[in-house]
Amino acid sequence: MAFLGPDEWQAVALSLKVACLAVAASLPFGLGMALLLARGRFPGRHLLNGIVHLPLILPPVVTGYVLLLGFGRRGPIGGFLESVFGIVVAFRWTGAALAAAIMAFPLMVRAMRLAIESVDPGLEEAAATLGASRLRVFLTVTLPLILPGVIAGAILAFAKAMGEFGATITFVSNIPGETRTVPSAIYAFLQVPGGEASALRLVVVSVVVAMAALVVSEVMARRVTARVAGR
Template sequence: MEFLGPEEWQAVALSLKVAFWATLTSLPFGLGVAMLLARGRFPGRHLLNGLVHLPLILPPVVTGYLLLMTFGRRGPAGAVLEQWFGIVLAFRWTGAALAAAIMAFPLMVRAMRLAIEAVDPKLEQAAATLGASRGRVFLTVTLPLILPGVIAGAVLAFAKAMGEFGATITFVSNIPGQTRTVPSAIYAFLQVPGGEDAAVRLVVVSVAIAMLALLLSEWLARRVARKIAGR
């Protein structure tokens, strides 16, 4: 007898897919923004910091509504994407990935920014004085030192994306097999008589995946730290 039914497995698989792509696509942007906030000195820096953290402050439903107005088929960005590239985000799993990425972005950036700020700039300056370009300094000095923070940010984003509900259900609805992630499935099962058992099973799976992700993050961070220390 299987622990999860077909509909429940479908929700788990879709959540993993959404969280994976939300994390992967936002990772380079998160690292770039974290570098700007940690090392940049430019007009509007505080405004950028506020915009990055805005999804943490706004109600998720508001974020989802703004996404719908912007990336819906009649929205300014959504109309361009559909007309020129044939990409539709509203009421699609790709829209769920976008919503999850935006909601998880502040956590990712914060973890990376703290790691970058902990790096002594003198180490980078020393490499630069030896003739290394900015790109080489980043790849050979900065990135190895901040890698544990990058991993932590990615795992936090993945976990947040797995649990995202408010913005996702507002932007892409709760369509079985298309946009119904684990949180949406739990909500749906709790609305029907006899659905509590399925909801509990999905809660157990969610906790297990979150714990596995955190343990993996801790193991990777320690391994990277030992490698950097030369042990």
């Protein structure tokens, strides 16, 4: 790509890879969590809701540091993963994906939860009286009605994952080709003389990706409304 230099392109490609993995891996958990928060009635629901939203409010550097403590090679989870599965995430691109997924999780859950709450549980009751098992009710009634909301949540999470900086740089540092995503690259370019042009090109890429994500997720949210209304 002529617009971007090789270093810049490497950062963009890495960001895309990290964001894709982050969204793909967190999607089932996000959907499950959204269902739990929208439909579940159990003690501690509000606490769980608070924990899910925590990464949105905490300073990203704190989230990154907590990840480092937990998933570092000497951390309890990181040590377990390395000794049992041989998986190391600290200072790897997979670690960047983990940080991005955690930071994007609240946005994803929020969009999906709103879609689930707009579905009338009476429709699910009606499906059950027609002989549909719970699984069939979910697959044929709930999921089709909330699908645009699920897609909107995934897109928002993707955009957030593309732009994650604070937790990523704290957890997995800023290693070119491994963990230097677009925001980290912009930061790095701004630290060296003559890097402004590269930084600016990456800024343009970031703005375009973010805008596209917002537009698409807005369109999807409207589609939920239309679907639920039966138009």
